[in-house]
Amino acid sequence: MLLAIDCGNTNTVFSIWNGDRFIATWRIATDHKRTADEYYVWLSSLMMLTKTEATVTDAIISSTVPRVVFNLRVLCNRYFDCRPLVVGKPECRLPVAPRVDQGTTVGPDRLVNAVGAHDRHGGDLIVVDFGTATTFDVVDTDGAYIGGVIAPGVNLSLEALHMAAAALPHVDVSRPARAIGTNTVACMQSGVYWGYIGLIEGIVREVRKERDRPMKVIATGGLASLFAQDTALFDSVEDDLTMHGLMLIDRYNKEMETA
Numbered sequence: 001m002l003l004a005i006d007c008g009n010t011n012t013v014f015s016i017w018n019g020d021r022f023i024a025t026w027r028i029a030t031d032h033k034r035t036a037d038e039y040y041v042w043l044s045s046l047m048m049l050t051k052t053e054a055t056v057t058d059a060i061i062s063s064t065v066p067r068v069v070f071n072l073r074v075l076c077n078r079y080f081d082c083r084p085l086v087v088g089k090p091e092c093r094l095p096v097a098p099r100v101d102q103g104t105t106v107g108p109d110r111l112v113n114a115v116g117a118h119d120r121h122g123g124d125l126i127v128v129d130f131g132t133a134t135t136f137d138v139v140d141t142d143g144a145y146i147g148g149v150i151a152p153g154v155n156l157s158l159e160a161l162h163m164a165a166a167a168l169p170h171v172d173v174s175r176p177a178r179a180i181g182t183n184t185v186a187c188m189q190s191g192v193y194w195g196y197i198g199l200i201e202g203i204v205r206e207v208r209k210e211r212d213r214p215m216k217v218i219a220t221g222g223l224a225s226l227f228a229q230d231t232a233l234f235d236s237v238e239d240d241l242t243m244h245g246l247m248l249i250d251r252y253n254k255e256m257e258t259a
């Protein structure tokens, strides 16, 4: 079975693919100090607690945090006796090469999202991923990642207000009942929530104008369904897009090896 690891700046998600579907998904805060042994204690207890019968034989990693990769590699080597594929490394091939400025390093999560979304929807796409940052990944007709947009993440925007202004508290994102807030928290929630709706619609409009063709919009990440309530732009909201992309990239690399 395949262990797929999606390591973001805030959270790291582990999923197990049994060849047919993902049978388990677990999330842990990203911490570069976490050792391979710590990961394994955590993973194996979850497997036991949830009675997940899994024999991991392969692993694939997408990490937006370069220094966590070392310990994740050790985890795979020591406990699952396998060498993980690491998206973005030369030995990990992608079905279609990205078309971006030479020398630029695209976040592996964005490359993986492009693969996952193109497999499910084909054609020209905009993938919106609400993580630590909110990214818009533009996918060409052939599935290539051709660039996009990086905007501050929703929680990051709220945190920035709290950090920079003495009188602004820590606030969690939510859909405010009204646009006009009548207390500090409601004002902040309105600013971020409705500001974000405007950001999504403005960016998608400009990207479509630039590309001058129909493009589906696929949304993923924890907050996608929250914003889907107030914009009609998303053709689909998919929680498991990154995991689906990781599974496809692993499969593609295995096919290339045996071809």
Ligand SMILES: Nc1ncnc2c1ncn2[C@@H]1O[C@H](COP(=O)(O)OP(=O)(O)OP(=O)(O)O)[C@@H](O)[C@H]1O
Binding pocket: 007, 008, 009, 010, 011, 012, 130, 131, 132, 133, 172, 173, 174, 220, 221, 222, 223, 226
């Ligand atoms: N309805 C909601 N209201 C508030 N927060 C939510 C809601 N649904 C999900 N979330 C948050 O979304 C986040 C999960 O999103 P996701 O895994 O896509 O990104 P992340 O882990 O924050 O970022 P990264 O992938 O960059 O590490 C969690 O932090 C979760 O608290």
Ligand SMILES: CC(C)(CO)[C@@H](O)C(=O)NCCC(=O)O
Binding pocket: 008, 009, 064, 105, 106, 107, 108, 109, 110, 131, 132, 133, 135, 150
């Ligand atoms: C933008 C983030 C942080 C989103 O997770 C990640 O994809 C990343 O670190 N990207 C590197 C820069 C780029 O994608 O162009």
Ligand SMILES: [K+]
Binding pocket: 008, 109, 129, 131, 221, 242
């Ligand atoms: K993510």
